Amino acid sequence: MKKFLHLDIDAFFASVEQLDNPQLRGKPVIVGGRDNRGVVATCSYEARKFGVRSAMPIALAKKKCPNGIYLPVRYARYEEKSAEIQAVYKEYSPLYQTVGLDEAYLEVTHYADAVPIAKEIKRRIQAECGLTCSIGLSYNMSLAKIASDLKKPDSFVIIRPDESKEVLRGLSIGAIHGIGKKSQEMLEKRGITTVEQFWELSLDEVVKLFGKYGQSLYDRVRGVDNREIVMDRSIKSISRETTLSFDLFEKEQILQVAADLLVELEEDLHNQLPDHDAQTLTLKIKYSDFTNRSKQRKRQSQEGWRGLLEELLDEVDVTNGVRLVGVGFSAFVDRNEQKAEQVRYEQLSLFPFLK
Incomplete structure (x- = not known):
């Protein structure tokens, strides 16, 4: 059985700002701009307690968190830190797939025990890059991502084959990779808000709702994902x-x-x-x-x-x-x-x- 890690740097942009300016640590940091007409790129977990979220208009974020610290995006700096992080995890597997600046999948099937490997990657990223990350370990890519999301920030979660059904059962449908905001709204109109409720739909019904992508979603909510690591993700x-x-x-x-x-x-x-x-x-x-x-x-x-x-x-x-x-x-x-x-x-x- 294959083994996959999903690595996600916690609140990446905001965490880099707090790393570079220690006075910001423990404070609600919102990255995206000071102008009311912008949107939130990333915010610290302290800001999330006020209801601030990524992609939220800055004007709304300021209403929810008027005492937050609003900073502009510094892409060059984030790219620099991303390169440092990649240098760490690339040492552990020749099969990796980067997702943006702050996420990656690694296939770690070649390790008899991937648990100490995941823990070592976490430790090194914090020690060498100054940032915390959440890592999920499972037998496919979809479940590895779900695992990394379960107990953020600074977490390590394993979903084993005999645990996947119960883990999935308790999730909201939005936790499944590939079901975005519009799809959630469409499903909510049908009274479907959880994975368990989604299970009640037949394959034909899911395909009718989601087209050719329906088969993949039908499988993923049941813990099935046959995707492989894609090394060549050329820039389009x-x-x-x-x-x-x-x-x-x-x-x-x-x-x-x-x-x-x-x-x-x-x-x-x-x-x-x-x-x-x-x-x-x-x-x-x-x-x-x-x-x-x-x-x-x-x-x-x-x-x-x-x-x-x-x-x-x-x-x-x-x-x-x-x-x-x-x-x-x-x-x-x-x-x-x-x-x-x-x-x-x-x-x-x-x-x-x-x-």
Whole structure:
């Protein structure tokens, strides 16, 4: 039987801020910005006691926790700490799958006893990186993640095969990976709020509700998950966005914001995919009524990104006010492979002259 660990750094962004500034320890720290128009990226467990949660508008967080400490996001610092954490757990298994900056799955089947390995990883991350983590150990990836969530923060939980049914029975349906907020709301309308209630649905009913993903959910709520570690999780897109301090109605102002983001995005591309070029640019706009609009276009040959950005913005109506601007790159190609392909093409083009 296989063994999987799921590792999740506790309140990662907020914990890094408390690590860098010890005066923040034990205090309600909310990372996401000081501006009321932003959203919470992560908050400390002290802030969660007030009802603050990730993705909550900063304005609402301030109502729930007026004495909280509100800090901007520092991605470069979090990426630095994430690299330190990865350096630790990669020593223990050649099969690992990172999920964002603060989570990872490891297959540890090759250890006769994975319990001391999990404990050692926890100990080293705290000692060497200064952060606590929660680790779940089980016989598949889904249950390992559930285990790591059960007793946060700073926990280690095992779900064995003979325990899985009882553990699952007592969970809310939202604890199952793959059932998001909208799915929970849809199920709640049907009177389904727990895993045990979800068990009453037939496979046909689950597939009807969730489409092709229904089979996976039907299995997961029963402790079945045949997924394997995916080592090559290539980056499909990268993006930058910012929530504005006040609505903008002039395209010139919006373009300046987008252009600044574009500069940061090009730097991200250079750092994350140094040997790749992007082919597609996306412009995202969120209006004052919270509706979204996005425009996307593939770059032609040596066309500049700034000019393409201006073209995309020209196609967007901003008369009702814009509260958020975002830009993104996608459709990446390997620069070295492109050059090799060009050489092959040039060689082939010589053949007619060799007759």
